[in-house]
Amino acid sequence: MAGPGRIRLRMYQVGFGDCFLLSFEYARAVGGRDARHVLIDFGSNKAAKQGSDLTATAKLIKDHCGGKLDAIVLTHRHKDHISGFGTAESAKIIGDLAPDLVVRPWTEDPKAKSKATGKAARAFVDSIDRAQDFAGALAQRIGSARGARADLRDAAAAQVKNPKAVANLDSWAKAGKGTYVSIGDESGLGRLLPGVTVSVLGPPTVDEWDKILSYRASDPNYWLGLRGALSRGRLPIDASVESDEEVPVGAIGPERWLVNRMRSQHLGLLQRIVNTMDDTLNNTSVILLFEVDGKSLLFPGDAQIENWEYVLSNYPKRAAIVQKLSGVDLYKVGHHGSRNATPKLSLFGLWTQGPAARHPLTSVVSTREDAYPAKSEATKVPQGALLTALKKRGDLHATHTLAEGEAYVELECAVTPRGHFTRTN
């Protein structure tokens, strides 16, 4: 069977979030259709300043795929990757595109708990649920706020479950086919995309790689305890330096000074808890490598260093994969360009050494500059140093620099005769 002659990628302006339509176009129609379409994530945390809403994006996707989606990939369950599947209007439009396959990470499998072999894996799956319950309760408790408390509320809200989106994905998976994948698994994408090889490079399972757990995240009791503390009003989320309605604690004197300091410290603690949860969910991301006759595209979701570390340094079959990764033609920048999601030495390092350093690399990043309240230059998203380094390696296309009204970036690349990814809109 002849492979695709052309690859087309559309990156939609969703503000801080991901939404990619990857299309493979065939010179000779296969099964009556001359193209196959995979939608990778559809969500937003914070809309673009002058961007279109999710419904408008869904309509564009419908136009671009000609009314039929072959597959949907949900890399992980964060709001900025899933919300488009949960909002009534946009979800209706996507549902009508009748995807044949829904691919999600193993952590989303309702049976993951019973399938997991170890105690740690079961606890992990359980703990993600509990953590999200806690985040929801936390966001709700803070309610309206300003400053640091508002930042905390937004960060917590970004972790919250989206049961509507999950139900929709479940029903589409039921109508077609649904797979839950971990590294090395057959995703089912290859069968839908003639001439395309798709490899799952992550996430590892807990049994394979327990570094995707962080201590707190792996302990459901911990989240349960926090949730309990929250419902009993024990977590002082109302405390902040700005609030002076607080009832003073302790007698006047040095202790009072310390107690007041500690109350404001506690916001920092909650922020660290939410950050840990954020890292953990990011590390459940599906990492996909698409290969078409000498061209390859890498979609790592929001996978962070701990997820990447397994395939790059510890996976038994890593040698062949590392070889393939060093020749990647298109890279979807991990986690909106954050500092932890493009391993500097073991992944980016592959693209700066030997012959790979001369191989042009096109990068695409979907991000928004002020979405993450950066405490310092070092934690800013997107990271300037990363984007600069990527630009040195080839073209970088970004949504945060799109002009007002530009709804998407479209790139195309000829497979035969071999071309490069170039922007067409």
Place this chain on the structure above:
Amino acid sequence: MIEIFVEGKQPKRTIELTVIAQDPSVTVGGRIVTAPVKVLAEHLLPGPLGHRIRVVDYDATKRTLRAPGPLEQLDDLTVADRFAKASDRTLVTDPDFHSQNVFAIAARTLDHFESALGRRVPWSFREHQLYVVPHAFEEANAFYSEEDHAVFFGYFEDVDGKTAYSALSHDVVAHETTHAILDGLRARYALPGLPDQPAFHEAFADIVALLSVFSVQGVVENLLGTASKSGRIKSASVTDEDLRQTALVRLAEQLGESIRGTRTGLRDSVNLPTGAGWKDLDEFREPHRRGEVLVAAVMRALLHIWTGRLEAITTDPTVDRARVAEEGAKAADHLLGMAIRAVDYCPPVEFEFEDFLDALLVADQEMDPDDAFGYRAAVEHAFNEYGIERPETPTIDVLHDRLVYSGFNYTSLRSSPDEVFRFIWENRATLRLDPTIYTFVENVRPSTRVGPDGFVVNEVLVDYVQSLRGRPNEIAKRLGPAFELPASLPADTEVQIWGGGVLIFDQFGRAKLHQRKAIDEPLRQAARLRYLADQGLRDREGRVGFSLGIGAGQRFAELHANATRSPEAW
């Protein structure tokens, strides 16, 4: 009436308080191992509140301030050791014991410093008392927060639903207290410098924690394993490698258990193979990982010293286990003193591991010129095994240089930064300091201690810094052609570079030693700026070399909560 001397009534220098020797998870015969430790006698108030350490039991998660239990006063300066015979259940569940445990370990750690340095050691925040909070919040974290004048200990529920308290882990308490003490001695180590600097903060805190746990009565003996009925073990089983395996590896594993996941560094340290290979590995640019090298070198020195002390008593096929343990505890205690004294001889800025080795050797030389047990050779050998050699510009003897003393006031020179600055000004040529560069004398600290020969060693330790700020090209012009401008540093960045040193005056008021990190050192300055720019260590205004842009408290909190600040990050 004649007052009769009554035994036990005279004021004591120290009192004893029971602490958990290592961690509640370490048991012998099914019981938690406890030990009495000596802390300075003082008029304690319930808390305990002492003149330097103030325990406040506020829980920010539960939002409660707990009133401490009463102290049983035996006499003016002595309180009863309430928990000497407490059950394990009481130790784990009684918050008053938790308060006593953190108080006693923090006070003992401070006492180690003050007796080794021969003076009171200040906190960095210009207050007399450090707050110690034993149940600060529900989080598996413990950290020193400079802006809160406090050390916080968290607690958490583990998988089995039991609450684990970081305040009960001896090494965690000693580690965090050491961060606070080191910050008082070398405040600039918390500011952006060479990669060795943040690594040293972690490593030094670990070194003090390990050595101080090691010197607690009974700990080493438990680690050495089963002895014969007469309490003896095989002499052949106390070689360097055996002791590393039995004592150090076991101890590191036990300590690593204490707060799951956050303290695996100790285990990695004692297992770190010798050699200089770490210098070429990127992973060793991360502060915790890098610090492990220094911890490894000091632990190796401990083994060398320990086995050296054992030589005389291992001539028979078997040896008394208690004696082997005692020698280990003594070796640890001595090495701890050496390590603490070395801090006074370390440069106030631009710290590198080699400076610590130099400071260890020079400080000990001043204190104990004879070195009858060969401690210095053991330390130097251990550091060399990890590729850490004495610096090319070591601390130099300036006693015989032509320094000008006429017109100086000896008393002022012992206490006044202005007088010392005048001394530097007048002697700038001999001391090789450029007076056109901003220069500031930060501390003038007299120190008195007793050497092994019984004689008093009097010194005055002065530290000064120099700094220059400007655009990268201006710095490059100043430092000359050997300075290679880091590519990762944009041309419009404002940068700051530092130099500085320590001047040590002897008991006659003469300058005898000069430890110096010259500001005009192009290779070091380039390495520092490259490191800071590569790691994205900038302040809020994007400047390089000024501050890290977040409060020191939050920084230590992050560093501990998230032990994987990886070199893979941007």
